[in-house]
Amino acid sequence: MVNLTIDNRKIQAEEGQTILDVARKNGITIPTLCHNDALEPSGSCRMCSVEIGEGARAKVVTSCLYPVAEGLVVNSGSERVKNVRRTVMQLLLARSPESEQLARMAEDLGIHPEPRFKPSEDGSKCILCRLCVRTCETVVGVSAIGFSFRGPEKNVCTPFHESSNICIGCGACASVCPTGHIEMHVSPSGDVRTIWGRDFKMAACSKCGLYFAPEDQLTYISGRTGVPMEELMVCSSCR
Amino acid sequence: MTIKIKSFGELKELQEKIKAGRDPRKPGITLCVGTGCLAHGAMKVADAFREEIDKRGLSVKIDFRKTGCHGFCERGPMVIISPENIFYQHVKVEDVGDILEKTILKGEVIDGLLYANPQSGEKYVHEDEVPFYKLQTRTVFGMNSKVDPKNMEDYLAVDGYSALAKALAMNPEDIVREVVTANLRGRGGGGFPAGRKWEETSKAKGSPKYVICNADEGDPGAYMDRSLLEGNPHLVLEGMIIGAFAIGSSEGYIYVRNEYPLAVENINVAIKQAREAGLLGENILGSGFSFDLKVNRGGGAFVCGESSALFASLEGRAGEPRAKYVHATEKGLYDKPTNLNNVETWANVPFIIQNGGDWYAGIGTDHSKGTKIFSLVGKINNTGLVEVPMGTSMREIVFDIGGGILNNRKFKAIQTGGPSGGCIPEAYLDMPVDYDELTKVGSMMGSGGMIVMDEGTCMVDLARYFTNFLASESCGKCVPCREGLQRMREILVDITEGRGQEADIELLESLGASIKDGALCALGSSAPNPVLSTIRYFRDEYEAHIKEKRCPAGVCKALITYSVDPAKCTGCTLCAKVCPVGAATGEKKKVHAIDPDKCTRCGACKESCQFDAIIVR
Ligand SMILES: Cc1cc2nc3c(=O)[nH]c(=O)nc-3n(C[C@H](O)[C@H](O)[C@H](O)COP(=O)(O)O)c2cc1C
Ligand code: SF4
Ligand code: SF4
Ligand code: SF4
Numbered sequence: 001m002v003n004l005t006i007d008n009r010k011i012q013a014e015e016g017q018t019i020l021d022v023a024r025k026n027g028i029t030i031p032t033l034c035h036n037d038a039l040e041p042s043g044s045c046r047m048c049s050v051e052i053g054e055g056a057r058a059k060v061v062t063s064c065l066y067p068v069a070e071g072l073v074v075n076s077g078s079e080r081v082k083n084v085r086r087t088v089m090q091l092l093l094a095r096s097p098e099s100e101q102l103a104r105m106a107e108d109l110g111i112h113p114e115p116r117f118k119p120s121e122d123g124s125k126c127i128l129c130r131l132c133v134r135t136c137e138t139v140v141g142v143s144a145i146g147f148s149f150r151g152p153e154k155n156v157c158t159p160f161h162e163s164s165n166i167c168i169g170c171g172a173c174a175s176v177c178p179t180g181h182i183e184m185h186v187s188p189s190g191d192v193r194t195i196w197g198r199d200f201k202m203a204a205c206s207k208c209g210l211y212f213a214p215e216d217q218l219t220y221i222s223g224r225t226g227v228p229m230e231e232l233m234v235c236s237s238c239r
Numbered sequence: 240m241t242i243k244i245k246s247f248g249e250l251k252e253l254q255e256k257i258k259a260g261r262d263p264r265k266p267g268i269t270l271c272v273g274t275g276c277l278a279h280g281a282m283k284v285a286d287a288f289r290e291e292i293d294k295r296g297l298s299v300k301i302d303f304r305k306t307g308c309h310g311f312c313e314r315g316p317m318v319i320i321s322p323e324n325i326f327y328q329h330v331k332v333e334d335v336g337d338i339l340e341k342t343i344l345k346g347e348v349i350d351g352l353l354y355a356n357p358q359s360g361e362k363y364v365h366e367d368e369v370p371f372y373k374l375q376t377r378t379v380f381g382m383n384s385k386v387d388p389k390n391m392e393d394y395l396a397v398d399g400y401s402a403l404a405k406a407l408a409m410n411p412e413d414i415v416r417e418v419v420t421a422n423l424r425g426r427g428g429g430g431f432p433a434g435r436k437w438e439e440t441s442k443a444k445g446s447p448k449y450v451i452c453n454a455d456e457g458d459p460g461a462y463m464d465r466s467l468l469e470g471n472p473h474l475v476l477e478g479m480i481i482g483a484f485a486i487g488s489s490e491g492y493i494y495v496r497n498e499y500p501l502a503v504e505n506i507n508v509a510i511k512q513a514r515e516a517g518l519l520g521e522n523i524l525g526s527g528f529s530f531d532l533k534v535n536r537g538g539g540a541f542v543c544g545e546s547s548a549l550f551a552s553l554e555g556r557a558g559e560p561r562a563k564y565v566h567a568t569e570k571g572l573y574d575k576p577t578n579l580n581n582v583e584t585w586a587n588v589p590f591i592i593q594n595g596g597d598w599y600a601g602i603g604t605d606h607s608k609g610t611k612i613f614s615l616v617g618k619i620n621n622t623g624l625v626e627v628p629m630g631t632s633m634r635e636i637v638f639d640i641g642g643g644i645l646n647n648r649k650f651k652a653i654q655t656g657g658p659s660g661g662c663i664p665e666a667y668l669d670m671p672v673d674y675d676e677l678t679k680v681g682s683m684m685g686s687g688g689m690i691v692m693d694e695g696t697c698m699v700d701l702a703r704y705f706t707n708f709l710a711s712e713s714c715g716k717c718v719p720c721r722e723g724l725q726r727m728r729e730i731l732v733d734i735t736e737g738r739g740q741e742a743d744i745e746l747l748e749s750l751g752a753s754i755k756d757g758a759l760c761a762l763g764s765s766a767p768n769p770v771l772s773t774i775r776y777f778r779d780e781y782e783a784h785i786k787e788k789r790c791p792a793g794v795c796k797a798l799i800t801y802s803v804d805p806a807k808c809t810g811c812t813l814c815a816k817v818c819p820v821g822a823a824t825g826e827k828k829k830v831h832a833i834d835p836d837k838c839t840r841c842g843a844c845k846e847s848c849q850f851d852a853i854i855v856r
């Protein structure tokens with residue numbers, strides 16, 4: 001166990017945890033955009049910044065990555081921290097003005113758009129939090145999506161922007177996306193799901209007949225787990 | 240071809256044998272064929288020398304040597320005649336016969352090939368009298384003009400690999416202690432003490448341990464690493480082998496920029512020679528220590544020089560920095576203990592081992608030791624690579640070694656540390672140049688780039704230029720750098736094009752502070768430097784652009800007008816002839832005029848006018 005201070009509160013924590021873990025366990029809220037408990041931290045949004053140390057040695061670090069240590073002094077709401085968070089949010093609001101989810105998050109944090117930043121007009125809601133790419137890679141185990149280009153042009157896509165033949169249409173990326181950027185459509189009858197520019201034929205439940213999952217996804221699960229297809233053809237409500 | 244050296248004694252014998260076979264009084268011609276001189280046609284000159292020497296049957300009488308970069312590239316191709324040390328510049332194929340005929344055979348100096356001081360016109364015969372060289376301390380770089388990088392015998396003749404032999408007879412901990420005592424700080428940017436890094440890596444748990452040489456050198460304009468690797472690869476190798484032994488590593492990498500073909504070629508030749516000679520590979524010099532390394536070519540993105548991005552690239556992943564608060568000395572390449580140092584850092588090591596850490600710590604300032612190679616460019620008379628002790632004043636570098644500002648114009652500022660360095664104004668010219676002083680004034684040592692600017696430079700435009708470079712080199716992983724630099728660039732473009740707004744300066748300052756604090760890697764956290772430092776020292780220029788829509792330096796096209804000074808115009812008609820759009824007009828011997836609606840502000844008239852009659856405001 002290590003002893004640390006967060007916002008003047010003395011806290012005991014287990015070694016190896018991050019500042020974010022410990023803060024949340026102790027009811028201290030730190031906003032995050034690219035964090036998800038199921039994924040390794042990526043440190044890309046910088047929303048979770050906190051200040052550590054005191055005086056001239058004080059510095060801003062990302063709480064989702066920084067490990068707690070004996071004697072650590074953390075300030076989760078210093079001026080420098082607020083400045084970073086405000087800037088990050090304003091930059092993202094200008095990048096993705098069309099994302100309602102993002103606008104709501106900004107409102108909750110009391111951050112208003114910076115009028116000097118011209119709102120981007122490309123219609124992209126993606127804030128490059130990487131949640132989708134990391135989910136597809138480490139949770140789904142497929143790695144169907146990644147990034148192309150660098151700097152301001154960087155974007156999330158399937159390789160060469162072509163429809164991916166390894167994507168299983170599971171939709172995990174769309175559900176983890178915090179801004180609603182990834183679009184997933186279902187045909188009126190429910191027999192086809194469209195994501196990342198590709199149509200997936202949906203499987204119907206062998207008991208109730210409802211379309212419940214892409215066939216590719218079931219084939220993938222069967223291949224990975226060894227469970228026969230027939231057993232997987234049952235939707236969760238009928239199981 | 241090379242024989243295997245099996246012990247320290249055999250190395251000494253070989254060095255002595257090579258030295259004994261070389262007569263120091265024998266006439267010699269040394270020609271620089273570094274990348275800079277090659278661009279000036281040095282290879283043709285080299286061929287001409289070979290041919291003429293053969294034709295005159297002089298090949299046994301004189302030594303002809305092609306070497307790597309001497310640092311004074313703008314004067315290339317350069318020739319040094321030994322033993323007198325005569326320095327010839329801008330040597331052309333036509334001069335080759337003369338040099339052999341007059342200087343080598345008759346001992347005459349050819350006046351037309353001598354270097355003349357651009358300000359005083361004074362000429363110098365010997366290399367060590369030329370102010371550019373005279374005031375330097377060329378410890379690390381000096382050997383470049385003495386060795387043919389492809390000939391290991393040259394390196395052995397200057398006692399090369401003696402430091403390695405000495406180190407291999409020491410305790411690894413004692414080697415680390417020497418480097419700690421020397422207080423050698425990293426030359427690649429961060430300035431982290433190399434001794435401490437070595438110590439941490441040697442103590443870290445895990446194997447294998449890696450030593451890596453960072454030769455990515457992405458700073459546009461900097462080329463000291465290229466010149467060292469190209470010109471004296473064995474020095475870098477020797478440093479790395481010593482480091483590997485001290486740290487306990489058996490595997491290493493040299494990560495070199497793909498755009499450096501000659502460096503890649505020469506380091507590969509050197510590695511092959513060192514292996515054959517038993518200086519790399521199994522049981523080095525019979526010491527029982529084994530170490531080998533591979534050369535890896537980097538794709539070229541600026542960010543790939545950053546340590547965690549470099550590891551990612553070496554591992555075959557996208558060259559993106561990784562956010563973590565664990566040192567590479569614990570978990571670096573493939574999550575194994577890794578010691579990454581810059582080319583120049585490694586090149587300092589043999590000198591420290593040979594002369595001792597205390598000797599090294601005697602050079603420089605309190606917290607910055609040894610010499611540093613700077614790449615001095617911009618509006619200055621002598622451009623090139625300059626090696627001086629840490630703590631040398633900026634004034635000495637710019638005015639004494641650099642020979643002052645071109646065309647006797649006024650010094651305005653110097654940008655140090657590469658694209659994300661800060662601009663330092665005239666008031667600080669007397670500051671000693673070292674890591675901490677540069678940081679104090681809002682700039683940095685970086686890799687040692689220095690760009691000199693004269694009064695004709697617009698500081699807002701300059702900040703825009705560097706911010707633009709950095710915004711497009713951002714890897715795009717984290718928000719403050721990717722989005723923040725792009726917004727900074729937008730605002731700067733607005734200001735330089737007359738669309739600046741009242742609160743822009745304050746916004747740039749707060750944006751800059753957030754990017755510094757918030758960015759994931761040092762590319763982002765240093766990127767606001769050009770903007771913040773120019774605001775700090777040249778705020779009035781920003782204000783003139785924003786409030787008065789005026790560019791005081793007369794650079795920003797949207798904010799300037801060209802007109803003719805009636806008091807100076809003689810009606811020579813030259814401006815009317817050169818103006819590509821017909822904006823400058825007038826009759827012979829009558830005052831001319833410029834139509835502001837037609838004028839594209841290309842500056843052709845101003846350049847052509849012999850009477851300084853074109854006004855830019
Ligand atoms: C954007 C960026 C680019 C860098 N490029 C280089 C480079 O080209 N060469 C280099 O030696 N170090 C470079 N560095 C610094 C390295 O991250 C690292 O600190 C250095 O190689 C360590 O060696 P040293 O301690 O000997 O300087 C760069 C850093 C950043 C943030
Ligand atoms: S839908 Fe495709 S891209 Fe998205 S997580 Fe599933 S496999 Fe990956
Ligand atoms: S698509 Fe959504 S989840 Fe993926 S990086 Fe963009 S914002 Fe994040
Ligand atoms: S600071 Fe810039 S270069 Fe570094 S990780 Fe962030 S986006 Fe990439």
Ligand code: FES
Pocket residue numbers: 031032033034035042043044045046047048049062063064065
């Ligand atoms: S949540 Fe920590 S950087 Fe995004």
